[in-house]
Amino acid sequence: AQTVTQSQPEMSVQEAETVTLSCTYDTSESNYYLFWYKQPPSRQMILVIRQEAYKQQNATENRFSVNFQKAAKSFSLKISDSQLGDTAMYFCAFMKPVRLTAGGTSYGKLTFGQGTILTVHP
Amino acid sequence: AAGVIQSPRHLIKEKRETATLKCYPIPRHDTVYWYQQGPGQDPQFLISFYEKMQSDKGSIPDRFSAQQFSDYHSELNMSSLELGDSALYFCASSLSFKAGRGPTQYFGPGTRLTVL
Numbered sequence: 001a002q003t004v005t006q007s008q009p010e011m012s013v014q015e016a017e018t019v020t021l022s023c024t025y026d027t028s029e030s031n032y033y034l035f036w037y038k039q040p041p042s043r044q045m046i047l048v049i050r051q052e053a054y055k056q057q058n059a060t061e062n063r064f065s066v067n068f069q070k071a072a073k074s075f076s077l078k079i080s081d082s083q084l085g086d087t088a089m090y091f092c093a094f095m096k097p098v099r100l101t102a103g104g105t106s107y108g109k110l111t112f113g114q115g116t117i118l119t120v121h122p
Numbered sequence: 123a124a125g126v127i128q129s130p131r132h133l134i135k136e137k138r139e140t141a142t143l144k145c146y147p148i149p150r151h152d153t154v155y156w157y158q159q160g161p162g163q164d165p166q167f168l169i170s171f172y173e174k175m176q177s178d179k180g181s182i183p184d185r186f187s188a189q190q191f192s193d194y195h196s197e198l199n200m201s202s203l204e205l206g207d208s209a210l211y212f213c214a215s216s217l218s219f220k221a222g223r224g225p226t227q228y229f230g231p232g233t234r235l236t237v238l
Contacts, residue, residue, distance in 0.1 A: 052224075093163055098178050106177040
């Protein structure tokens with residue numbers, strides 16, 4: 001079974017600064033996907049960024065970027081120019097495709113880490 | 123853009139009652155996932171469906187059942203409710219693997235279930 005570990009229960013950062021959230025995972029699979037989701041106080045789950053394991057290039061989305069180290073099974077999220085609206089719980093998640101009993105392949109479940117509470121201070 | 127719709131948004135039930143949660147995926151999404159999130163916890167996978175068939179199963183109690191209908195909406199039926207079932211229940215949807223558009227799951231706003 002896959003496991004995802006976020007070792008930082010809480011982080012804080014000043015507005016406009018940069019912060020990095022850590023995530024490690026354990027898998028024997030070669031084909032998988034990694035995600036960062038944020039969950040603000042509204043508790044809506046919002047996709048931040050996605051990384052395909054077969055891609056060597058790190059994904060970026062505006063102020064958000066990842067450092068994907070496949071051999072080390074590490075997937076950290078860097079938030080640049082932090083904004084007050086970035087205050088949220090951040091979850092790292094792992095997903096691998098699954099074989100269907102009727103044949104074919106489907107996308108599988110998300111396995112989440114424990115989450116990191118990020119607070120951005122003015 | 124259209125998002126995942128869940129109803130009801132809030133539900134209060136007594137112990138041993140039943141509850142039905144509904145999920146309407148993003149148009150053209152044919153894969154639906156259900157997650158349960160307890161207070162201060164990460165979401166835990168319950169079950170998923172692709173083309174109306176169960177595609178994966180997680181830690182879903184035997185008291186719970188779910189299905190996906192021909193219009194791709196899904197329902198999670200929960201019976202003999204227990205206090206420990208109080209949680210936020212998320213539905214997420216994605217395009218299928220064969221669509222080749224990537225595996226991103228988009229989450230609905232959740233149904234907050236309180237069992238008294």
